[in-house]
Amino acid sequence: MLVDELPTEILHKIMKLAVEELHQNKRLQATLRLGLLNRRLRAVSLNCPDLWSTIYLPWPQEVVLLYLQRARESCQNPTLIIYLDTHSKHFRPKEKNTVRVGYYASFLTQHMASIKALHVVIDPEHRSPLLAAAFTYPAPLLEIFDLNITEKIHFSTELFAKQAPKLRVAKFRSVHYFNFGPAIALRDLNIRIDQQNAKGFLNMIAAAPGIESLTLVGAEDPLPVSTHLQERRPIVLSHCRSLTIQRMHWISARRLLPILKLPSLEELIYHEIQEITAEDPAIAMESALRHIVDNTSALPASSLNIDLYMHRVNLSLDGTPSIRITSDWPDPTSPVPPLLGNMISRRIYTTLENILLAPACALHAQPEKLVIYTETKQPEHNSVLTSSIREDMKTLFRRVLGAYPSVKDLMLLRVLEDIPSVLLNNPDILPNLSVLTSQNEHSPKLFELERQVERARKLRLHQFLVFPGIKNSA
Numbered sequence: 001m002l003v004d005e006l007p008t009e010i011l012h013k014i015m016k017l018a019v020e021e022l023h024q025n026k027r028l029q030a031t032l033r034l035g036l037l038n039r040r041l042r043a044v045s046l047n048c049p050d051l052w053s054t055i056y057l058p059w060p061q062e063v064v065l066l067y068l069q070r071a072r073e074s075c076q077n078p079t080l081i082i083y084l085d086t087h088s089k090h091f092r093p094k095e096k097n098t099v100r101v102g103y104y105a106s107f108l109t110q111h112m113a114s115i116k117a118l119h120v121v122i123d124p125e126h127r128s129p130l131l132a133a134a135f136t137y138p139a140p141l142l143e144i145f146d147l148n149i150t151e152k153i154h155f156s157t158e159l160f161a162k163q164a165p166k167l168r169v170a171k172f173r174s175v176h177y178f179n180f181g182p183a184i185a186l187r188d189l190n191i192r193i194d195q196q197n198a199k200g201f202l203n204m205i206a207a208a209p210g211i212e213s214l215t216l217v218g219a220e221d222p223l224p225v226s227t228h229l230q231e232r233r234p235i236v237l238s239h240c241r242s243l244t245i246q247r248m249h250w251i252s253a254r255r256l257l258p259i260l261k262l263p264s265l266e267e268l269i270y271h272e273i274q275e276i277t278a279e280d281p282a283i284a285m286e287s288a289l290r291h292i293v294d295n296t297s298a299l300p301a302s303s304l305n306i307d308l309y310m311h312r313v314n315l316s317l318d319g320t321p322s323i324r325i326t327s328d329w330p331d332p333t334s335p336v337p338p339l340l341g342n343m344i345s346r347r348i349y350t351t352l353e354n355i356l357l358a359p360a361c362a363l364h365a366q367p368e369k370l371v372i373y374t375e376t377k378q379p380e381h382n383s384v385l386t387s388s389i390r391e392d393m394k395t396l397f398r399r400v401l402g403a404y405p406s407v408k409d410l411m412l413l414r415v416l417e418d419i420p421s422v423l424l425n426n427p428d429i430l431p432n433l434s435v436l437t438s439q440n441e442h443s444p445k446l447f448e449l450e451r452q453v454e455r456a457r458k459l460r461l462h463q464f465l466v467f468p469g470i471k472n473s474a
Helices: 008-019 023-035 040-048 061-074 095-113 130-134 197-205 227-231 249-258 287-291 336-362 383-388 393-404 418-425 445-456
Strands: 054-056 080-085 115-122 144-149 169-173 190-191 214-218 242-249 267-273 303-308 314-317 322-328 369-374 408-415 435-440 462-463
Touching: 008 023, 008 040, 023 040, 023 054, 040 061, 061 095, 080 095, 080 435, 095 115, 095 130, 130 242, 190 197, 190 227, 197 227, 197 249, 214 249, 227 249, 242 249, 249 267, 249 287, 287 336, 314 336, 336 383, 336 393, 383 393, 393 418, 418 445, 435 445
Parallel strands: 054 080, 080 115, 115 144, 144 169, 169 190, 190 214, 214 242, 242 267, 267 322, 303 369, 369 408, 408 435, 435 462
Antiparallel strands: 303 314, 314 322
């Protein structure tokens, strides 16, 4: 059977799949070429609203009008997917920005009631009261909205006349906060949050009780969010299953976490950017996790992974909720005075210990498998993070291992003598340990120490030799 002999419904699906991952110029070329293959395929393509209802406003105006016409001819009341990037250079005619922006504003004003998905990027060069005003019109069919504007653009905080009842996915990148009325349908919210917009966005979150996925992204060079936010009543999101804190200053991240109560949480992805100061965290990781999950019973978890790098600490815990914590520790830009350096080292050690013990202390997690990786490469200049914990590495791991007595299977990846020494000298730590797996570069001293642990604890030992520069998978 030839392609053009396939049923119309199947051809529509094929055509839709052929262009749905294409953007702007490639999509334009692909959709127009479908009508050049033969008479039947042209007729089928013209009767496929999915091909024509996705429109990029930076296209030439005559092309936009052609797509709009074909969308209406193929469907009585087509819903539109609109992309607008005012900085786009594709197909832009040589005309004044004011004229072009006026055209964008006019299109959005006329067709807002038919738009199902709207993706917008506005740069300062194209800021205009007319364009901002276009977003104050009701959007009764809008389901997906993505808005990215710079701090130099004045935008109304009230969107769509507070009439976007079907909005279920929203993404904001702006120093402004927004209010689009009752957010009963909102399920997925992704926002960049900072000191200026935090209060307003938290009010938006509180007005959207049906949120299932929440992403909070840190701003660049931010000022920490206000301590006054912690005085507000907790925001309870009973249906939220996924929370992501992405590249956020550690003070802001730890002030925001306790505000949220997520009793149905299934996944937490947390990424903080630490600052090398002697200041102790006002909120410890243990406290933040305890508030957000409010877990009183033991968390079932089969494995816990801990990775220690030069400037980063990763912790990953499976179970429900699954927890992924990343803590970045960039080195200071100027030398640290010795006296202050000692205070900073103590703060780093205490903070790191609190992060690694948080699953046990806050979530009562007791995994059966523990995997530890350490970056053993000795650089010419140690990072502040590794320098702060190197002298007390045995003490740190004694505390960590002691917090997880349920571990039966321990895997050590590129770990030096510290952990085997702890196991050998502290028989009460990890009392249920039955399997020790080691993947390390050649080190007769380490291998012998592990064999001593095997004999003393009567466990199974698996030793593997790895090559420099390769981290074997657990």
